[in-house]
Amino acid sequence: MTFMIKVNGNMHNVEVEGDTPLLWVLRDVLGMTGTKFGCGMALCGACTVHVDGAATRSCVTPVDSIGNSEITTIEAIGATALGARVQKAWLDREVVQCGYCQSGQIMSAMAFLAGNPRPTDADIDDAMSGNICRCGTYLRIREAIKQAAESI
């Protein structure tokens, strides 16, 4: 089947089955590899993208559920003020180790900050505990989110 999806402001025609998870459409069909595969079961958050601004696990989101919604991926967030601020906080705080989980962490953090610009530590823990980091960068992620929040 052919689906029209809007990713980072651009329309794409993709020829896949309707139950194909968005993750694989992005990575394997469109070649946008910034969004990562970690578990395939909505357990780790590595594949997080925004669907109309909401943090969404693309590994369990069938492409036929997207409709006219706007998809935003890690590749495009630097163009928004909030995205740039979050990226800067990540660099300032030296959050990243292997980096593999960080696309998903940043996408989750951005969606969260958009709805809660003055989060407490507990808010951050709640919002971010769906994103695993095997390198254990949690403390720095928490600090970076606070920095990004302060600069809003």
Next chain:
Amino acid sequence: MALNHATSRPADPEQAGSVYQLSRRRFLQVAAAAGGGLMLSLRLPCADNAAEAADSSEFVPNAFIRIGGDGRIILTMPYVEMGQGTYTAIPMLIAEELEVGLHQITLEHAPPDERLYANPLLGVQATGNSNAIRAAWQPLRQAGATARLMLVEAAARRWGVDLASCQAQAGEVHHSPTGRRNTYGELAADAARMPVPENVVLKRPGEFRLIGTPAKRLDTPAKVNGTAVYGIDARPPGVRIATLAQSPVFGGRLKSVDDTAAMAVAGVRQIVRLDDAVAVVADHMGAAKKGLAALSIEWDDGPHAALDTDAIMAELERATLRSGAVAQDTGDVTQAMASAASRIEASYQLPFLAHATMEPMNCTVDVRPDGCEIWVGTQALARVQAAAASTAGLPLDKVVVHNHLIGGGFGRRLEADGVARAVQIARQVAGPVKVVWTREEDIQHDMYRPAWFDRISAGLDGKGRPVAWNNRFAGSSVIARWLPPAFNNGLDPDTTEGAIDLAYDLPNVHVEYVRVEPPGIPTAFWRSVGPSHNVFVTESFMDELAAAAGQDPVAYRLALLDRAPRAKAVLALAADKADWGQPLPDRTGRGVSLQSVFATYLAQVAEVEVSKDGEVRVRRVVCAVDCGIVVNPDTVRAQIQSAVIFGITAALHGAITLKDGRVEQANFDTYEMLRMNEAPMIDVHIIQSAEPPGGMGEAGTSAIVPAVTNAIHAATGKRLRRLPVDPAVLKQPA
């Protein structure tokens, strides 16, 4: 500094001008670089192992520094970035002595090159065992200083001035009296013709300008905007995606497979049958996974069909009743034990553990009649190349490996099994194919941190001081398989690290290792390998001794450390910063541990809270470390934070178990990771030191585990001798 994942080979030193020998140790050569620059070729030791020490007199360089006529400084090195900051710390060593800024150095991955690695010693081209900084510390600084001296000499001759009146600074040579200056690029070609200095004087720690400053990580920007390319992101033109099912029982075979339904899935192109696996090749991973689920596969489970972990543990336990290889024998334990005022004994058990790197196993391969190309992220490039060549039936020089960033290594990517598997599949596929393991496959076909059983005893004198220490443990030796030359007389340096030569003053020590290779489950290195086992046992037992002596665990240890000032200092500092001895609420406690492994001294105090249901929450961890001279303090902090989370994950959640020959865990719901809401506060205190740098990538993982279980003991009175922590044991009786 720019990062360049180039796979092109560096300029060949043999083709360019004359080659000078720096020293009898033959670790460095200097030559003119192709295109008019200066080229230094170095031999860096890549793993602390016997095979490397026994290296021949032939000079086989594995790292290159090129200073081009355009002033670019390109470092090609054999280590890979796995998140541990190597890409930042290694250039610092050169930049420090070369007198350039960090941003002036560009880093390239070393390609596996048959002319440079004509006889790849297994394990030589590998990043593991926290060795990168330790191995590179001396040679890279010497290389930087050598190049600087030759550049200065070139300038002095060009200007006809006294050498001593010239100064190197920020990539230029200056002559202040006349105000003349040349960039390194302008001097590089001349410098290559200068005599190579026999002796170079390196800066003393007090003179460091870069080393010890918190440099920003250089590999980071690409990792926050989606442009970093990991192995799993490789997309050679025309690539297809495959995913696979391997025999659920190790050693089993594929009996039959019905692929009718799978081939009907849109996007599925081909089913590949191997002796012990099936792969589905498709246009994208979604179709490949759907196709895999649609296969009906019959396996012949083979000899391990009935295997379970209890049987393996029972076998390990029995093995500790026979004698093993003697790893340490100091004083007379039998005699000391016989005359001790009291005796204590205990046994400990540790489970198999999976790596669960965030980036699942994957490898992209294009097998053509004339050769084979590989795209992968690996900690062991030469090993991977060799595995691919032998699997493909090709000579080594027909295999090209493109290395990539690694989404977590932890030892998993020191193995070449995933590459060999991908090549087996690719041999049956026309064009390139990317083999991506599902998370389930990644966890169920890992090569695991070995399980262990330890039987340990001690004799105390009338004051409670240990006068005899007797430890015998059984488990797998990873080294014996991975690097056979380093396994000698039943022992290897990894398996016993952290069990022998303890920092404590113990007059009579006897330690034995019984090698038992469990059937039906492969073992491998895992972040902090031997110590991840040994430090848990020795530091838990040390706590037991303190308790038996009725003494405070910190005071008890300190009294045994008069001859180990660095260990004593980290322990005292951690205890002080952690408010050791201050009262805590009910079912909350502090635990301490101390280790000296990888040439690093580390003490940790964990503060835990145990709920009525027995759930453990680690609230705070204080860590004091003396890892010698610190190259990048922020990286040390980051590595310890990371290692602590990794260790707590293992202590609270980590266990791989087998039932009917099959791994029971499959994804992050059954093999759980610590998450942000469970992450403790972690304070890291670094002791200033002038000793050579110790390893940091792994050290923190081991010490945290006994710190946590000792804290649980303080909070509940329950001594845990078996990992992971079992909440059922810690439940508060109603």
